[in-house]
Amino acid sequence: MEEFFISNAERYRSLVKKATLEPPRQTPGDAAASRDIIVSARIRPLSAEESAAGFPEALFPRRGAAGALDAHELRRAVRGPPVLRTSTYRVDRLYDSESTTETIYEDVFQHLVPWAWGGGISTLFAYGQTGSGKTFTVSGLEKLVAQSLMDGSLEGERRIYITIIELVGNSSFGMHKDLLNSRKPISVLEDSFGVTQLAGAVEHQVHSTSEILNLIDTATEFRRTEATEKNDTSSRSHAICRIRIAIPSMPSADDGILYLIDLAGSEAARDRVAHSADRIRESRDINTSLSVLKDCIRGKTEADALIGASSSSSTKKPHVPFRQSALTKVLKHVFDPVGTRACKTVVMACVNPCLADIAASRNTMRFAEMLRVFVPAAREVVYEPDAPMTWTNEQLRAWIERHSGSPPVSSAALAPHETGTQILRLPPPEFELRCLKTPGVTCEQAIALRSKLWHMHVDSQHARATGAKASRQAESTGELLGFLSIMDRSSSADPKPEAKGVPFKERVRPGMVVSWTPPPCYPLDLPGGVKPAMVLCPAAAAGDHTLDARGQQVDPHDGGPETEDGKPSRFLCALVNPGVLHGAYEVQIWRQLVIGVDMMDAEVTLEYDPATRYYYIAV
Numbered sequence: 057m058e059e060f061f062i063s064n065a066e067r068y069r070s071l072v073k074k075a076t077l078e079p080p081r082q083t084p085g086d087a088a089a090s091r092d093i094i095v096s097a098r099i100r101p102l103s104a105e106e107s108a109a110g111f112p113e114a115l116f117p118r119r120g121a122a123g124a125l126d127a128h129e130l131r132r133a134v135r136g137p138p139v140l141r142t143s144t145y146r147v148d149r150l151y152d153s154e155s156t157t158e159t160i161y162e163d164v165f166q167h168l169v170p171w172a173w174g175g176g177i178s179t180l181f182a183y184g185q186t187g188s189g190k191t192f193t194v195s196g197l198e199k200l201v202a203q204s205l206m207d208g209s210l211e212g213e214r215r216i217y218i219t220i221i222e223l224v225g226n227s228s229f230g231m232h233k234d235l236l237n238s239r240k241p242i243s244v245l246e247d248s249f250g251v252t253q254l255a256g257a258v259e260h261q262v263h264s265t266s267e268i269l270n271l272i273d274t275a276t277e278f279r280r281t282e283a284t285e286k287n288d289t290s291s292r293s294h295a296i297c298r299i300r301i302a303i304p305s306m307p308s309a310d311d312g313i314l315y316l317i318d319l320a321g322s323e324a325a326r327d328r329v330a331h332s333a334d335r336i337r338e339s340r341d342i343n344t345s346l347s348v349l350k351d352c353i354r355g356k357t358e359a360d361a362l363i364g365a366s367s368s369s370s371t372k373k374p375h376v377p378f379r380q381s382a383l384t385k386v387l388k389h390v391f392d393p394v395g396t397r398a399c400k401t402v403v404m405a406c407v408n409p410c411l412a413d414i415a416a417s418r419n420t421m422r423f424a425e426m427l428r429v430f431v432p433a434a435r436e437v438v439y440e441p442d443a444p445m446t447w448t449n450e451q452l453r454a455w456i457e458r459h460s461g462s463p464p465v466s467s468a469a470l471a472p473h474e475t476g477t478q479i480l481r482l483p484p485p486e487f488e489l490r491c492l493k494t495p496g497v498t499c500e501q502a503i504a505l506r507s508k509l510w511h512m513h514v515d516s517q518h519a520r521a522t523g524a525k526a527s528r529q530a531e532s533t534g535e536l537l538g539f540l541s542i543m544d545r546s547s548s549a550d551p552k553p554e555a556k557g558v559p560f561k562e563r564v565r566p567g568m569v570v571s572w573t574p575p576p577c578y579p580l581d582l583p584g585g586v587k588p589a590m591v592l593c594p595a596a597a598a599g600d601h602t603l604d605a606r607g608q609q610v611d612p613h614d615g616g617p618e619t620e621d622g623k624p625s626r627f628l629c630a631l632v633n634p635g636v637l638h639g640a641y642e643v644q645i646w647r648q649l650v651i652g653v654d655m656m657d658a659e660v661t662l663e664y665d666p667a668t669r670y671y672y673i674a675v
């Protein structure tokens with residue numbers, strides 16, 4: 057076949073010059089303007105050997121049609137000279153053989169690094185036939201990612217950990233740098249919380265660009281390789297580099313994750329003719345896992361589109377078969393349709409422009425096109441002031457300006473273009489980082505703002521689910537209002553509106569929540585940040601047998617002098633500690649301490665959220 061291409065190279069070139077090109081057809085993905093998945097393709101240059109052998113180029117980006125690629129194939133005709141067959145493919149971004157990895161990084165990948173830094177999940181898949189430039193692209197991008205993570209341009213303190221694993225067929229291996237460049241089998245398991253665990257894989261904490269690159273280089277050297285007809289160092293395994301970004305100041309927040317995945321080379325049947333049975337089985341496993349990956353990417357994109365389209369409950373949920381291969385099991389975070397983590401994905405289809413590889417290149421481009429899923433245009437959503445999922449960017453911005461406290465959070469910094477649905481899907485650390493861009497805004501204010509938004513969302517979903525809207529309207533009339541407003545009180549705010557003007561220290565009452573500064577004589581393991589406590593009663597009212605959180609008896613008379621007007625100056629309070637959810641608190645009614653009014657810093661309003669059964673600080 058190769059001889060056929062070389063001997064007909066001249067004819068092929070003149071046919072390509074004269075070829076009449078049909079306008080590229082619309083593909084489903086063209087309709088989707090802003091999606092969390094970008095499907096791109098990169099054409100590598102012809103190698104020196106391919107040029108020297110006289111192979112012509114077969115792939116041409118279409119001028120004037122962004123993302124369109126013409127693939128010209130030379131075919132034997134039943135009678136007469138060979139004929140040209142042209143196919144046109146379309147992706148979101150197309151990079152020709154002159155494009156550098158730096159350009160690709162800036163164009164399509166750079167924004168995924170701050171996304172993971174802010175607690176999101178970012179994934180790059182490089183896909184293509186052996187020798188098409190996957191490793192070249194991924195290792196170039198890894199270098200640039202390492203620089204971005206370590207050059208200090210991203211705000212905030214982070215701890216960075218790397219795990220490198222390799223999947224060969226259905227077996228998984230972890231790279232053990234400390235064991236002198238060796239590989240050890242690992243297990244991909246799902247724990248009782250449904251979280252994928254890589255049992256046996258070693259995670260390395262890294263502190264510099266060179267440390268990251270050393271690890272990646274060591275692992276690359278040890279990737280399983282076997283000679284094929286295509287490429288002497290063909291990779292026959294999926295290599296997964298997982299960079300976990302932990303945020304020490306927010307231990308309860310999910311860690312950001314960056315996956316850089318160099319997929320095993322997909323082989324065309326003609327490349328396998330001379331291989332052993334084992335090798336053919338291995339190729340079959342690779343092709344199966346790539347097919348499952350395609351179904352997962354399509355299913356997840358469709359599932360995400362349904363969230364934004366406010367579809368009815370009868371709409372069929374797309375199937376995401378992530379348990380069908382080891383590769384997608386490892387990436388459960390990315391594909392789990394019931395997962396709540398926000399993910400951004402880039403797929404890079406790598407193709408070789410050589411005419412001898414045209415069949416494989418066409419397969420790769422067909423695969424890439426199949427990943428471009430039609431995202432239904434969001435149905436007209438009717439604005440509801442209490443339902444953030446119905447808000448446009450302008451409505452969201454107006455809400456932020458009115459409800460973010462003082463100083464108001466800049467809505468341009470927090471939601472430059474997001475709708476209400478999109479802002480709810482922002483990872484908590486990213487939300488906080490954006491709020492902190494406004495001078496004077498504190499972490500507590502940012503957390504409170506996010507909690508407030510989520511409360512509204514949870515309430516609106518609850519109201520929708522139970523059809524409680526009608527009864528809500530009834531609540532707004534007549535005496536029912538007064539009754540329910542007392543019964544439904546889920547806030548620690550002072551029930552007397554006139555109390556607002558009185559300094560809080562003059563109106564300390566049971567049920568009030570205060571932030572306080574513990575004196576050195578309270579050597580307790582108390583969390584950092586805001587320390588809320590709920591006032592229970594004056595210390596003098598505590599019974600004789602009351603023990604405090606230190607195990608000491610509460611002395612009702614150990615309260616120092618009463619204030620002149622006879623008001624108590626020390627109170628028995630319950631500690632309020634952070635809950636499992638980020639920004640959530642729980643009242644530990646049994647952990648009590650005597651807190652003097654002089655230790656109290658400010659009144660804090662806690663609001664109870666029945667959905668999560670936690671308290672949140674209100675702005």
Ligand SMILES: Nc1ncnc2c1ncn2[C@@H]1O[C@H](COP(=O)(O)OP(=O)(O)OP(=O)(O)O)[C@@H](O)[C@H]1O
Nearest residue numbers: 100101186187188189190191192287289290291321
């Ligand atoms: N954009 C590019 N510019 C210059 N050289 C490239 C480019 N892309 C790939 N190459 C070269 O092509 C050869 C094959 O690339 P690479 O090893 O990345 O392919 P691969 O798809 O990872 O193959 P395999 O799946 O077999 O590992 C390498 O010598 C690489 O340096």
